[in-house]
Amino acid sequence: MSPARKNNKSEAGMRVDIAGLKLKNPVITASGTFGYGQEYADYIDLNLLGGISVKGLSLKPRAGNPPPRIMETTGGMLNSVGLQNVGVDAFITEKLPFLRKFDVAVIANIYGESYADYASVAAKLDGVPGVHALEVNVSCPNVKKGGLSFGADPKAAAEVTRRVKAQTTLPLIIKLTPNVTDISLIARAVEQAGADAVSLINTLAGMSVDLKTRTPHLKNITGGLSGPAIKPVALKMVWQVAQKVKIPVIGMGGIMTAEDALEFMVAGARAVQVGTASFINPCAATEIIDGMRNYMKQNSIKKITDIVGTLKV
Amino acid sequence: MKDIYVGLVTGNDNLKSNYFLMKVLLPAGFGDPQPGQFVMVRIVGLKDPFLSRPLSIYSFSRGKAGCIIELLYRVAGRGTGIMAGLIEGSEVEVLGPLGQSYAVDPQKKDIVFIAGGIGVAPLSLLAGYLCQTVCRDASSMTFYLGAQTADEIVGLELLRRYCYRVIVCTDDGSMGEKGQVTGIFKKDMKKFSPADTALYACGPKPMLKALAKMTDGRYMCQVSLEERMACGVGACAGCVTAIKEPAGTTAYKRVCADGPVFDLEKVIWE
Numbered sequence A: 001m002s003p004a005r006k007n008n009k010s011e012a013g014m015r016v017d018i019a020g021l022k023l024k025n026p027v028i029t030a031s032g033t034f035g036y037g038q039e040y041a042d043y044i045d046l047n048l049l050g051g052i053s054v055k056g057l058s059l060k061p062r063a064g065n066p067p068p069r070i071m072e073t074t075g076g077m078l079n080s081v082g083l084q085n086v087g088v089d090a091f092i093t094e095k096l097p098f099l100r101k102f103d104v105a106v107i108a109n110i111y112g113e114s115y116a117d118y119a120s121v122a123a124k125l126d127g128v129p130g131v132h133a134l135e136v137n138v139s140c141p142n143v144k145k146g147g148l149s150f151g152a153d154p155k156a157a158a159e160v161t162r163r164v165k166a167q168t169t170l171p172l173i174i175k176l177t178p179n180v181t182d183i184s185l186i187a188r189a190v191e192q193a194g195a196d197a198v199s200l201i202n203t204l205a206g207m208s209v210d211l212k213t214r215t216p217h218l219k220n221i222t223g224g225l226s227g228p229a230i231k232p233v234a235l236k237m238v239w240q241v242a243q244k245v246k247i248p249v250i251g252m253g254g255i256m257t258a259e260d261a262l263e264f265m266v267a268g269a270r271a272v273q274v275g276t277a278s279f280i281n282p283c284a285a286t287e288i289i290d291g292m293r294n295y296m297k298q299n300s301i302k303k304i305t306d307i308v309g310t311l312k313v
Numbered sequence B: 001m002k003d004i005y006v007g008l009v010t011g012n013d014n015l016k017s018n019y020f021l022m023k024v025l026l027p028a029g030f031g032d033p034q035p036g037q038f039v040m041v042r043i044v045g046l047k048d049p050f051l052s053r054p055l056s057i058y059s060f061s062r063g064k065a066g067c068i069i070e071l072l073y074r075v076a077g078r079g080t081g082i083m084a085g086l087i088e089g090s091e092v093e094v095l096g097p098l099g100q101s102y103a104v105d106p107q108k109k110d111i112v113f114i115a116g117g118i119g120v121a122p123l124s125l126l127a128g129y130l131c132q133t134v135c136r137d138a139s140s141m142t143f144y145l146g147a148q149t150a151d152e153i154v155g156l157e158l159l160r161r162y163c164y165r166v167i168v169c170t171d172d173g174s175m176g177e178k179g180q181v182t183g184i185f186k187k188d189m190k191k192f193s194p195a196d197t198a199l200y201a202c203g204p205k206p207m208l209k210a211l212a213k214m215t216d217g218r219y220m221c222q223v224s225l226e227e228r229m230a231c232g233v234g235a236c237a238g239c240v241t242a243i244k245e246p247a248g249t250t251a252y253k254r255v256c257a258d259g260p261v262f263d264l265e266k267v268i269w270e
Helices: A003-009 A088-100 A115-125 A154-165 A183-192 A228-244 A258-266 A284-298 B078-084 B117-132 B156-162 B181-191 B205-215
Strands: A016-018 A021-023 A027-029 A051-053 A070-073 A076-079 A105-110 A133-137 A172-175 A197-200 A204-207 A222-226 A249-252 A271-274 B005-016 B019-026 B038-043 B053-056 B059-063 B066-074 B091-098 B110-116 B141-147 B165-170 B197-202 B220-224 B240-244 B250-254 B261-263
Touching: A021 A105, A027 A284, A070 A222, A076 A228, A088 A105, A088 A115, A105 A115, A115 A133, A115 A154, A133 A154, A154 A172, A154 A183, A183 A197, A183 A228, A197 A228, A222 A228, A228 A249, A228 A258, A249 A258, A258 A271, A258 A284, A271 A284, B005 B066, B005 B078, B019 B078, B019 B091, B038 B066, B038 B078, B053 B066, B053 B078, B053 B117, B059 B117, B066 B078, B066 B117, B110 B117, B110 B181, B110 B205, B117 B141, B117 B156, B117 B197, B141 B156, B141 B181, B156 B165, B165 B181, B181 B205, B197 B205, B205 B220
Parallel strands: A027 A051, A027 A271, A051 A105, A105 A133, A133 A172, A172 A197, A197 A249, A249 A271, B110 B141, B110 B197, B141 B165, B197 B220
Antiparallel strands: A016 A021, A070 A076, A076 A222, A204 A222, B005 B019, B005 B091, B019 B066, B038 B053, B038 B091, B059 B066, B220 B261, B240 B250
């Protein structure tokens, strides 16, 4: 038995099941912030993570948006990367073999420019060893085709869900955008269309201006805001969605500490994703896991899932 | 497993105008940097701005107490502005050394460095490496250092130790020759045969672009680029630059992980 597996056994209280996706703890690194895992493998033991959601994969490789792509703002950062990725085929042949060496749940985050694209990417990943779930990005604010246009319309989001569901046997997570009037409408729509879980929130659309030159800081003009600045918005949306759906909710948005992560769980998230925090500390995710463990000890909580949705109102 | 090191600031001096030199004492486990590599530096506990700042390594030494890295930096915004206020005894988190280093070709007879402003930082480490580790003769190394004004010319003392010829120029003529560094180099260019010379450059984009135009792929020329970064390790793809690929296609390469050093002829300028 590998050391990681032994560790697992002693940590039954940290385990979380998301519609058949078994996580040794509720902490997943968020798509787009952790590359394909390998980028951070020198700094953090990937075996300790609950899961890794890899950089969004498209049918064909994508070059992404022209630079500059990032700008730090107060308490957050804007990015307009635009889903630069190697494409699903290269992911399977070049990136996945590395990830298979670790005892960690791999969530393939997928993206398409059309319904057919989403279905094709899902089909390519079905039955591939080492892929444990799909997370469907219908919420990228930085691409012209697809992305947000699917995620902002309940009908389109449901259609993507159905098309992907038809092509996969994996647990299906739909990643939702906060850039809508009522996120719970979209959540309900994808639940009814067969989603096994929802994850939220993706970045909030935003922009930043250089007053000296009167130009936008990002070449793409607008970008997606992440980081601690968005946490209250994310928390509210997770709470709101958790009231409205029966499927598990994965919460994210500005989680920097174990306390942040636990707040999301209290608000109704069954698992959490850590994103921007990894940029300032590659070990952020494992430190958050340690902090959760301490919280459980201090508060005599036997199972982490016992705190899910325990918000007193 | 690599660590994020907590370093102790042992000095942080204002050299000139907005140029600072920070000395950081790091644990012995910090790896030896290769010239051209950088570190991500973050002030411990700072919440705003919260991202680390990428800084070139200007010098490195190992002693009994650990390693000392020197970071020569220019205050460009709020992050580096706060950094400039760090006093001795402050703590910084250091991730690195990161990125690809300059390639060294021992066959080249002449080494020419072309730096603009703060671009002197990584090239000074390279000149020191060539002088002390590779034991290149100082007479084979020429350093062109330019800036807008004398206020932005820093690091001369070390350069003069490493390189036989150090040519200084400023746009306003307040120090050295008057003119832009690329223009001054261009006048001398015929002294350096493309086959026997390696060029290394670092500086603002217009300078590198001008250099690309005048050398036109005839020289082996490597440049290190500067970009805003978030992760520093290649995960976020925030710091990309357009690079020509062997197949003739263009790809966005990550300055942090695929660079910061690139072959000048492969860089695509907008």
